Amino acid sequence: MARFLPPESFGAATGDIALLPFNFERSGANQYLVANLVGDFVRLTEDELHRLVDLQVRPGDGLYEKAYAAHLLTGTNQKAQRQLLAARLRSRMSFLQQTTPLHIFVVTLRCEHSCPYCQVSRQSTDRSRFDMSEQTAMRALDIAFASPTARIKIEFQGGEPLLNFPLIRTIVAAAKQRSGKKLDFVIASNLALLDNTVLEFCKENDVLLSTSLDGPADLHNQNRPRPGANSHELAVAGIRRAREVLGPDKVGALMTTTEASLDRVDEIIDEYLQLGLDGIFLRPLSPFGFAIKTKQFAKYDAQKWLAFYERGLRRVLEINRQGTPFREFYAALLLTRMLSDRPIGYIDLRSPAGAGLGALVYNYDGSVFASDEGRMLAETGDDAFRLGHVEHDSYNSLILSDKLIGAISKSLTQCAPECSTCVYESHCGADPVYHHATQGDALGIKPLSAFCARQKGIMGLLLDILENSPEDAAILRRWAAA
Amino acid sequence: MTLPLYGTASQSSGFSSDRTRSVLRLRSPGSTAERDVADFALTRTPDDVRRAIEADWPSIFVVSDAPINFPGTFRGRLVAVPTKYDYLGDGDVIGFDHVSRKFRTLYRRNSAHNSFLVTERCNNYCLMCSQPPKAVDDRWILSEIKESLALIDAATRALTFTGGETLSDWEDFIAVLKECRDRLPATAVQVLTNGRAFADSRIVDAWRDIGHPNLMAAIPVYAPVDHVHDHVVQAKGAFDETMLGILKLKDRGQRVEIRIVLHALTAPIIEDTGKWIARNLPFVDHVALMGLENTGFAIANDAMLWMDPMDYGDGLARAVEHLSAAGVSASVYNLPKCVLPKSVWPHALQSISDWKNGFVEECARCDEKSTCSGFFTTGRPRFSHGVRAITAKRKLNELAV
Ligand code: SF4
Ligand code: SF4
Numbered sequence: 001m002a003r004f005l006p007p008e009s010f011g012a013a014t015g016d017i018a019l020l021p022f023n024f025e026r027s028g029a030n031q032y033l034v035a036n037l038v039g040d041f042v043r044l045t046e047d048e049l050h051r052l053v054d055l056q057v058r059p060g061d062g063l064y065e066k067a068y069a070a071h072l073l074t075g076t077n078q079k080a081q082r083q084l085l086a087a088r089l090r091s092r093m094s095f096l097q098q099t100t101p102l103h104i105f106v107v108t109l110r111c112e113h114s115c116p117y118c119q120v121s122r123q124s125t126d127r128s129r130f131d132m133s134e135q136t137a138m139r140a141l142d143i144a145f146a147s148p149t150a151r152i153k154i155e156f157q158g159g160e161p162l163l164n165f166p167l168i169r170t171i172v173a174a175a176k177q178r179s180g181k182k183l184d185f186v187i188a189s190n191l192a193l194l195d196n197t198v199l200e201f202c203k204e205n206d207v208l209l210s211t212s213l214d215g216p217a218d219l220h221n222q223n224r225p226r227p228g229a230n231s232h233e234l235a236v237a238g239i240r241r242a243r244e245v246l247g248p249d250k251v252g253a254l255m256t257t258t259e260a261s262l263d264r265v266d267e268i269i270d271e272y273l274q275l276g277l278d279g280i281f282l283r284p285l286s287p288f289g290f291a292i293k294t295k296q297f298a299k300y301d302a303q304k305w306l307a308f309y310e311r312g313l314r315r316v317l318e319i320n321r322q323g324t325p326f327r328e329f330y331a332a333l334l335l336t337r338m339l340s341d342r343p344i345g346y347i348d349l350r351s352p353a354g355a356g357l358g359a360l361v362y363n364y365d366g367s368v369f370a371s372d373e374g375r376m377l378a379e380t381g382d383d384a385f386r387l388g389h390v391e392h393d394s395y396n397s398l399i400l401s402d403k404l405i406g407a408i409s410k411s412l413t414q415c416a417p418e419c420s421t422c423v424y425e426s427h428c429g430a431d432p433v434y435h436h437a438t439q440g441d442a443l444g445i446k447p448l449s450a451f452c453a454r455q456k457g458i459m460g461l462l463l464d465i466l467e468n469s470p471e472d473a474a475i476l477r478r479w480a481a482a
Numbered sequence: 483m484t485l486p487l488y489g490t491a492s493q494s495s496g497f498s499s500d501r502t503r504s505v506l507r508l509r510s511p512g513s514t515a516e517r518d519v520a521d522f523a524l525t526r527t528p529d530d531v532r533r534a535i536e537a538d539w540p541s542i543f544v545v546s547d548a549p550i551n552f553p554g555t556f557r558g559r560l561v562a563v564p565t566k567y568d569y570l571g572d573g574d575v576i577g578f579d580h581v582s583r584k585f586r587t588l589y590r591r592n593s594a595h596n597s598f599l600v601t602e603r604c605n606n607y608c609l610m611c612s613q614p615p616k617a618v619d620d621r622w623i624l625s626e627i628k629e630s631l632a633l634i635d636a637a638t639r640a641l642t643f644t645g646g647e648t649l650s651d652w653e654d655f656i657a658v659l660k661e662c663r664d665r666l667p668a669t670a671v672q673v674l675t676n677g678r679a680f681a682d683s684r685i686v687d688a689w690r691d692i693g694h695p696n697l698m699a700a701i702p703v704y705a706p707v708d709h710v711h712d713h714v715v716q717a718k719g720a721f722d723e724t725m726l727g728i729l730k731l732k733d734r735g736q737r738v739e740i741r742i743v744l745h746a747l748t749a750p751i752i753e754d755t756g757k758w759i760a761r762n763l764p765f766v767d768h769v770a771l772m773g774l775e776n777t778g779f780a781i782a783n784d785a786m787l788w789m790d791p792m793d794y795g796d797g798l799a800r801a802v803e804h805l806s807a808a809g810v811s812a813s814v815y816n817l818p819k820c821v822l823p824k825s826v827w828p829h830a831l832q833s834i835s836d837w838k839n840g841f842v843e844e845c846a847r848c849d850e851k852s853t854c855s856g857f858f859t860t861g862r863p864r865f866s867h868g869v870r871a872i873t874a875k876r877k878l879n880e881l882a883v
Binding site for chain 2 (some may be wrong): 008011064066068075080087088
């Protein structure tokens with residue numbers, strides 16, 4: 001029998017050890033948060049970080065093992081770790097293979113609500129010149145069907161899209177007649193005009209409904225004035241009815257946060273819970289359209305919003321601990337990125353940005369935008385994200401337009417100042433439209449960006465819970481599970 | 483119970499001298515199946531022999547301790563083995579060496595645990611190897627396997643190829659797998675390999691090109707750190723090659739099982755290893771966490787390797803949790819239920835091959851025996867101090883705690 005060799009015989013010599021790329025950030029007096037190339041987190045003490053960077057590590061000293069398992073270092077002549085990181089990165093980025101899966105049709109700009117923060121800048125209901133024409137719709141469909149992805153989602157928006165319901169019918173029928181793509185349909189509506197005809201149509205065509213629900217009645221109605229002040233009543237009735245007729249998974253609700261929401265997150269969550277919804281998306285107020293004009297956006301800053309978010313998340317966790325499964329969807333999204341390599345192509349949380357590559361928006365008048373927010377900017381006179389018009393453009397000319405390529409390539413987090421060295425970069429995203437709207441620049445100065453402050457705040461909070469609160473961590477892990 | 487799978491024939495005759503080995507298939511004397519030249523009538527009594535001769539069997543296999551008289555007119559092939567090989571039955575396949583009369587049972591039709599040893603050569607030298615590698619020219623084994631494949635029942639559910647390193651002569655071995663694909667398309671094939679060969683793209687391409695409908699490469703990964711794995715397998719650079727191999731297999735859509743043998747070098751870090759696999763390799767098809775078979779090198783290295791499963795059960799449970807949460811299917815092999823945390827029970831399988839599986843006295847009064855792995859009977863079995871019958875009373879007591 002040959003002799004067996006002791007452990008020391010298998011360790012790499014110092015000269016054969018090399019660092020792999022990683023980002024880090026001080027997270028305490030003597031502590032650093034470190035993220036490897038694909039965003040796995042590990043904590044190192046200051047001393048450990050210095051020894052690692054100086055390659056003062058030896059197999060067997062504990063730090064070598066910690067750093068090796070976390071892909072912070074490798075053997076100079078080894079290949080597997082680099083290949084593994086490449087494979088994982090490829091998986092994480094593979095959402096790029098689905099180019100432009102979302103197509104938003106603004107079938108009318110008219111609305112019977114008059115919300116002060118309205119991101120779409122309503123037009124009063126009687127002006128039919130704010131409806132999309134059938135000819136425009138068909139041209140938009142041509143473009144949507146020219147996108148390379150095998151499955152597309154067509155979302156109807158407004159204004160209030162149900163004010164132009166006949167066109168929705170026409171588009172759904174026409175899309176179904178064309179072959180070659182799997183289709184999903186969504187109507188984003190305030191449900192005030194929901195009736196049996198609409199419900200039947202949705203049922204027949206497997207159309208999902210997405211609506212707005214801002215919280216308890218007084219808050220919702222204050223946010224969403226309409227004659228009769230019954231927006232909340234109609235939305236709640238609509239959600240109930242739609243769940244009944246279409247099924248609980250066929251209708252979703254989204255909230256808009258306003259200054260009035262900030263102290264009331266528990267009540268808002270309870271409203272969702274009572275309606276039997278399976279989670280809530282605690283959204284920030286976006287700085288577009290009327291929101292900027294009416295100065296609503298400036299009224300609260302990122303820190304106030306983060307406090308609101310944290311209180312909300314903790315309330316949601318409490319609900320789960322008490323035995324009711326209920327999610328906060330933004331956390332679920334981030335956790336999926338933090339704890340797995342599944343490709344998440346969420347429009348606002350990816351780099352390269354989702355503008356155009358993730359979605360195209362066809363406005364009622366035929367102009368095409370890189371994102372819904374880009375359309376709202378145009379309503380206030382800023383055409384930065386208007387890519388073209390259905391009459392003179394093709395899918396290719398829109399996607400390859402200088403405007404879009406410029407915005408996307410300028411905003412890549414992978415090489416942006418601050419982002420490229422940020423410990424959260426793997427899980428964050430480029431939001432060129434937001435930064436253009438708030439800072440006049442698609443890239444933006446991240447230390448001044450509320451988007452960035454929110455991202456860092458939420459991910460820091462999630463990490464804290466994952467590391468320090470085992471019971472809540474188990475709940476968060478479930479949200480990220482496949 | 484340990485079945486004797488090899489031995490020496492007490493008598494043989496009629497083998498031609500143009501080859502040194504033959505593969506035999508045993509058949510009931512009354513079998514009406516079409517006869518192959520490899521077929522021998524399986525007989526146990528003088529009556530059986532008489533009937534076989536009447537039925538014109540040119541080749542006869544006798545399982546008996548008593549000498550059996552053959553009529554002088556019998557000119558065919560004859561092999562006789564002692565009664566302790568009585569387990570042999572219709573459809574079983576045996577490899578037989580003409581000169582030494584040594585034979586090995588290669589395939590038992592009624593067993594769910596058929597495995598072929600492909601070679602004794604290996605480029606690892608694992609501290610706990612149950613089949614210690616030998617640097618010998620044993621390429622004849624592959625031809626014997628090829629011959630055997632033609633004789634085994636097409637209804638066989640599963641076959642395992644083991645070594646040594648099965649891919650030592652990769653081209654010949656791939657040819658064997660192609661044979662499996664063609665002759666036994668309904669048989670699941672598992673290949674135990676250290677995976678290092680797959681770092682070579684030619685080999686992994688050849689593996690994919692077999693196009694076998696149900697083929698799994700079962701590859702050990704002992705730690706998330708290079709030198710720890712390399713120490714266990716006693717080969718510097720093995721971790722890198724094995725990992726590359728796994729990545730290349732999965733990149734080509736091939737099925738991979740990761741196997742982790744649990745002992746004092748791997749079990750204390752099993753939670754880390756499980757978590758690491760869940761995070762880095764969630765795309766593997768299965769993870770097997772395996773109790774140590776105390777045989778071969780494991781006996782020599784007992785002082786370095788023995789760890790009572792009771793002392794790593796919690797880490798094992800957490801490893802299983804991490805894997806399951808990532809959607810990776812995980813099983814625990816070779817560990818009896820009484821030494822495992824209850825959360826692991828649904829993952830614990832009766833994995834020990836029938837021919838080397840046994841229980842201890844305590845098990846007779848245990849409620850879980852029918853679903854328990856029990857123990858290896860090979861080598862020098864070591865028992866956990868936690869082996870204790872699970873009874874309704876014990877369960878009640880545990881609930882009370
Ligand atoms: S936006 Fe902020 S949090 Fe996101 S990657 Fe850039 S610097 Fe990091
Ligand atoms: S007592 Fe025997 S049968 Fe029962 S769990 Fe333990 S090893 Fe298995």
